[in-house]
Amino acid sequence: MQRLLYYMCLVLILVSGSGCKKPPVYNGQGTSIVVNPSVISARPGDTINFKVMMRDSSALMDYGANVTLEGGYSTGLASMQLYNRIVTLTQGYRVPANFIGQIVIEFIATTGSAQISAFGTINVSSPTPTFNTYDSVAIGNYKNTAVGCFFSSVTGKVYSQALAASNQNRIDMGFFIGIHTLATLAAPADASFGTGPNQIDYGTENWNILHRTNFKSVYAPDFTAIKSGYDIETAYGYGSWLNPDTQATFLEKNSTLGFMTDAGKIGLIKIVGFSPDANSSGTGTLMMNVLVEK
Numbered sequence: 001m002q003r004l005l006y007y008m009c010l011v012l013i014l015v016s017g018s019g020c021k022k023p024p025v026y027n028g029q030g031t032s033i034v035v036n037p038s039v040i041s042a043r044p045g046d047t048i049n050f051k052v053m054m055r056d057s058s059a060l061m062d063y064g065a066n067v068t069l070e071g072g073y074s075t076g077l078a079s080m081q082l083y084n085r086i087v088t089l090t091q092g093y094r095v096p097a098n099f100i101g102q103i104v105i106e107f108i109a110t111t112g113s114a115q116i117s118a119f120g121t122i123n124v125s126s127p128t129p130t131f132n133t134y135d136s137v138a139i140g141n142y143k144n145t146a147v148g149c150f151f152s153s154v155t156g157k158v159y160s161q162a163l164a165a166s167n168q169n170r171i172d173m174g175f176f177i178g179i180h181t182l183a184t185l186a187a188p189a190d191a192s193f194g195t196g197p198n199q200i201d202y203g204t205e206n207w208n209i210l211h212r213t214n215f216k217s218v219y220a221p222d223f224t225a226i227k228s229g230y231d232i233e234t235a236y237g238y239g240s241w242l243n244p245d246t247q248a249t250f251l252e253k254n255s256t257l258g259f260m261t262d263a264g265k266i267g268l269i270k271i272v273g274f275s276p277d278a279n280s281s282g283t284g285t286l287m288m289n290v291l292v293e294k
Contacts, residue, residue, distance in 0.1 A: 031054075031055065031056050031057075031109060031111055031115075031116050032054070032055045032056075032109075032116060033052065033053070033054050033055075033107055033109040033116050033117070033118045034052075034053045034118060035050050035051070035052055035053075035107050035118040035119065035120050036050070036051045036053075037050070037120065038118075038119060038120060038121065039120075039121045039123070040120070040121070040122055040123070041122075041123045041124075041125065042095050042122050042123070042124050042125075043095070043124065043125065043126075044095055044096065044097050044098060044099055044100065044124060044126075045094070045095060045096075045097045046094070046095045046124075047092055047093070047094045047095070048092065048093050048094075048095065048120075048122055049090050049091070049092050049093075050090065050091045050092075050093065050105070050107075050120050051088065051089075051090055052088070052089050052090070052091055052107060052118075053086070053087070053088045054086070054087045054088075054109050055085065055086050056085055056111060057085070058085065058111075059082075059083050059084060059085055091107075093105060093120075093122075095122060095124055097227075099124055100124055100125065100126055101124055102121065102122070102123055102124070103121070103122040103124060104119060104120075104121050104122075105119065105120040105121075105122070106118075106119055107119070107120065130228050130229035130230075130293065130294060131226075131228070131229050131232055131267075131291050131292060131293050131294055132153075132156060132290075132291070132292050132293075132294055133289075133290070133291055134153075134156040134289070134290040134291075134292075135289050136272065136287055136289065137151065137156070137158065137287065137288050137289070137290055138158065138285050138286070138287055139151050139158050139175040139285065139286050139288065140158070140175065140284075140285050140286075141175065141176055141177050141278060141282050141283055141284045141285065141286075142176045142177075142200050142201075142202065142282045143281070143282025143283055144282070144283060144284065144285060147285050148160040148161075148163065148164070149161060149164075149174050149175055149176065149202065150163075150164040150171045150173070150174045150175075150188075150202070151171070151172060151173050151174070151175070151290075152167070152170040152171055152172055153172045153259075153261060153265065153267055153290060153292040154170050154172075154261075154263075155170060156290070159171065161202050161203055164202075165203060165206070165207065168188070168207045168208060168209035168210075168211075169209050171188055171211060172187070172188075172211055172213045172259070172261050172262075173185045173186060173187055173188070173213050173259070174186055174188065174193065174200075174202055174204075175286050176192070176200045176282075177278060177279060177280045177282070177284065178192070178198070178200065178249075178280060179198070179280045180198065181247070181249035181250065182249065182250050182251070182280070183249075183250065183251035183252070183271075183274065183278070183286060184247055184248065184249045184250075184251065185215065185247070185248045185251065185257070185269070186246060186247035186248070187210075187211055187212050187213035187214070187215075187246040187247070188204050188207065188209075188210045188211050188212075188213075189210040189211060189212040189246060190244070190246040190247045191244070191246075192247055193205070211261065211262045212246055212262060213246065213259055213260065213261050213262065214241075214242075214245040214246060214259065214260050215242050215245055215246070215247065215248040215257050215258065215259050216236060216239030216240060216241055216242060216245070216257065216258040216259070217239055217240045217242060217248075217256075217257065217258075218235045218236060218238065218239035218240075218256050218257060218258040218268065219235070219238070219239075219256065220235040220256045220258075220268050220270070221254070221256065221270075223268070223270055223289055223291060226268065226291055229266075229293045229294070232258075232266055232267065232268055232291055232292075232293060233266050233293075235258060235268060236258035236259075236260070236266045236268070239258040251271050251286070252271065253271055253272070253273045253274070254270065254271060255270070255271040256268065256269065256270050256271075257269040257270075257271075261292075265292055265293045265294075266292070266293050267290060267291055267292030267293065268290070268291045268292075269288050269289070269290050270288060270289045271286065271287075271288050272287040272288055272289055273286075273287050274286055274287070275287075
């Protein structure tokens, strides 16, 4: 039996916006190739699996898969020998993490006397944000009557002592500058709060709900590089536990923290800075940027 050389080549055409003109298709007699799905929507980083069915009147013998990326970079994906007239396989493709636009994948089946193409089109759109961003959050020290001293990562709002008491189920942390711990963010359940010596009296001893938010020291200097909830979880996962983990002390400008709420939501905090009057006498304000999973 005459040996048929059969291979399949994947040619990727990346188009950032407008549609792509497809090359003419030559229908070889006795040869066919079908790809499913032919059109699909995706997000950056998604993996798409195409089902490819090839048919030929004689036995298929060889299969190869090659990818040509934007910029001309080409690499082989797979190769194998085939001995059937009908072959069905799954070819995976991972959408580039930072790509938005249209990707057209051309599947080309070739025998010794015929060539035929099929196309898979991926329309890539911006991902739906999986986290909330709260920029330039101002949270006050314990004697600051103009700016609240408690923060909720659910609402992104700062609460005064009185409002926090009526929204206990939303409060994740409070701020103060202490004599020994200096600038501090602490969970409502932390021992920093109370009426005893060296404690900050925010009235939490009268609350019924005291969330135990925990904190880590993390390395995340560039918040613009955070693109997903997965990125937040990764930074948090590589962080170092603080002791105790219900407070983050000695905060400075550009300090970065990870935190986990009682509800299991993970977030990041970057200290932007402090007002000039911020000190252990109770005055002043801390400014921070916050990212937290939805």
